[in-house]
Amino acid sequence: MEIVAFLHALLVEPFVAMWQNPEFLLEVAIGGLLTGVMYSLVALGFVLIYKASGVFNFAQGTMVLFAALTFVGLLERGFPVWASFLLTALAMIAMAFVIERLVLRPLVNQDPIILFMATIGLTYFLEGFGQIVWGGDVHPLDIGIPKSPLIIGGVLINEFDLVAAAVCGVLVTVLAVFFQRTAIGRALRAVADDHQAALSVGIPLKNIWVIVWAVAGIVGLVAGILWGSNLGVQFSISLVALKALPVLILGGFTSVPGAIVGGLIIGVGEKVAEVFWTPATGGAIEDWFAYALALVFLLIRPQGLFGERIIERV
Amino acid sequence: MIHRKAWLATAVTVALAFGLAAGPALAQNEQFVPRLVYRTGPYAPNGIPFANGYGDYLDMINARDGGVGGVKIVYEECETGYDNDKGVECYERLKHKGPTGAGWVDPLSTGITYALIERATADHIPVVSMGYGRADASYGAVFPYVFTLPATYWAQADAFIKYVAQQEGGFAKLKGKKIALVYHDSAYGKEPIATLEKLSQKYGYTFLKYPVSPPGIDQTATWLEIRQQRPNWVFMWGWGVMNSTAIKDAASVGYPMDHFIGVWWSGSEPDVVPAGAAAKGYKSGTFHGAGQNYPVIHDILKYVYDKGKGHGTRDKVGEVLYNRGVVNAIYDTEALRTAQAKYGAKPLKGEQIQWGFEHLNITTARIAALGAEGLVVPIHLSCANHEGQGNVRIQQWDGKHWHFVSDWIQPDRDMLDAMYKESALAYAKEKGITPRNCAQVSQAQ
Secondary structure (H helix, E strand, O other): HHHHHHHHHHHHHHHHHHHHOOOHHHHHHHHHHHHHHHHHHHHHHHHHHHHHHHOOOOOHHHHHHHHHHHHHHHHOOOHHHHHHHHHHHHHHHHHHHHHHHHHHHHHHOHHHHHHHHHHHHHHHHHHHHHHHOOOOOOOOOOOOOOOOEEEEEEEEEEEHHHHHHHHHHHHHHHHHHHHHHOOHHHHHHHHHHHHHHHHHHHHHHHHHHHHHHHHHHHHHHHHHHHHHHHHHHHHHHHHHHHHHHHHHHHOOOHHHHHHHHHHHEEEEHHHHHHHHHHHOOOOOHHHHHHHHHHHHHHHHHOOOOOOOOOOOOO | OOHHHHHHHHHHHHHHHHHHHHHHHHHEEEEEEEEEEEOOOHHHHHHHHHHHHHHHHHHHHHHHHHOEEEEEEEEEEEOOOOOOOHHHHHHHOOOOOOOOOOOOEEEHHHHHHHHHHHHHHHHHHEEEEEOOOOOOHEOOOOOOOOEOOOHHHHHHHHHHHHHHHHHHOOHHHHOOOEEEEEEHHHHOOOHOHHHHHHHHHHOEEEEEEEEOOOOOOHHHHHHHHHHHHHHHHEEEEEOOOOHHHHHHHHOOOOOHHHEEEEOOOOOHHHHHHHHHHHHHHEEEEOOOOOOOHHHHHHHHHHHHHOOOOOOOOOHHHHOOOHHHHHHHHHHHHHHHHHHHHHHHOOOOOOOHHHHHHHOOOOOHHHHHOOOOEOEOOOOOOOOOOOOOOOEEEEEEEOOOOOOEEEOEEEOOOHHHHHHHHHHHEEEEEEHOOOOOOHHHHHOOO
């Protein structure tokens, strides 16, 4: 009988609760969508680097943290917001040069797993270096983004989340134009498609790596500012990378639209599961549920929703 | 010329001989303290001020008084990163240092405390889990080397219900109310559940539980549920980034801050500052005062910071977690002082300092002499009671500072003692431990 009761709680009661309170379901779904946008922002940085170089950048979360620490550090020293943003963007570009010269270039032609391990080392270096430079305190960050709750038709929406969604939209548009309409973007896509062929037509691989790491750093800066405004700039920000991983699994590692759509699906899925399946599971399921959801999608499309289908002939 | 060289050689030899002889003699009059700290990683914002407060107090005692009873306190920090494995490694590395080995250990983590209980008991080194660790270790008959002073999570949960009853107009008014717990989904976060469930049966309130997956950087779902359920009061057992996120999310769903109370690990500056104006009115439990307005803190500023030897910056002195480090150091050194009264003013072994903890009696007069009036509460330990009276106060954040908004709240000792004993005896049975007979222990001493 206990099993029947459990199955009822798992398979029937959540849907009854959704049916009985559609307004709440809508509120949870909208909250999930807007949270998913924040995950997508972090996932974008991973996608950019993986797309152009085949490297899974384990350090992306720490790059988000480092960018946010630098930005807030400059703000606290009296720089205006625009100058802090500009200087931090320059710092991320400089970091891309250094990483290409000291980490990536010596490892050209090595297996992807070696490059992945190098980014693990980079993670720990950046965390330690960031703490030496900026200290271990929590830094409040307020750049004027409104945070009041809005009630629209009885549904609560946070103004901050709306701003974050707008910023994400602008960023994706800029990236799309950059990839599709500029010579550098075309070169990036060529490198992503085939390193050897790109080199043979004179595309400088090293420059491309610098550019893509710099762009990922600037995307990390935007993500860092938004997450920092929400949580305060602190070392836990680097943990948002954990939230981006199921998004990547679901959306595909090489697709910018995949990062966005994946983020939205994960956001809605985990919030709805957390709220409506808590009576059956005891709650706190959203983290592992996101991975479970991504794995279900993998069963159907192993390359992710928008990932490139890889066919290797033997 | 030869004479001059001979004199010089003689003088150097004598100086070296005295130096070599005096060196070990000085080193022998030192009490060694291993210091498990976390100054790096995601929890560093909480670990740094605590470690600074503790170290600054010991430095002040050494500079002002020449140590405790003339015995200089020496210490070595070991970075745990709030990681259990590293905590055990630090303990093992430091436990034999100093002339008598480690006098005591403050694990600074519930997980590390659990990992050290059996090891430290076997090594005869007191484990001081001040405001964390396992609550049932308060029953000293089963846990002779673990001290939970000055209050446990169970005591705090009971004190919260008493505070809510005061605010609502009496215990009778709790019937029909909804009280929610937002908690870190870990052994630590689940600590108050048994107490709050027991009290819900006694007073008739509905108890709602909201676990949050660590680290808790997104709690949208939790707070949307709370908005639906509309509990009258929300308690929080959080840690690290979970705290500031919860405070912000509570504000974003319009939950009234003055009905939101955090555990004492959710009530410090790193928890409220990131939330900005949203945190104004938020409350938390505490077992000590905040701020610089205590003579003992003035002495730290005078003997440590004025000499440029502080562990941190002057403006951080007096923050909640800084003062908690100071309070921890006060308890530890007072236990050492108590032990010295029996065993003599010399470096002592862990088992001797364990006696000091079991006979610790910090009276109001002693607190005044320490310059800590209002900073710490009187405490009296014994063989059976390793917690003390378990008094808790509620503090509130006004946007810039923490202020007390309640007097000391005495939890229900009869209920807590029975709960500690029942749980500790179950542990003893599981581990094959024969509990001490505290009446006989007292007579023997």
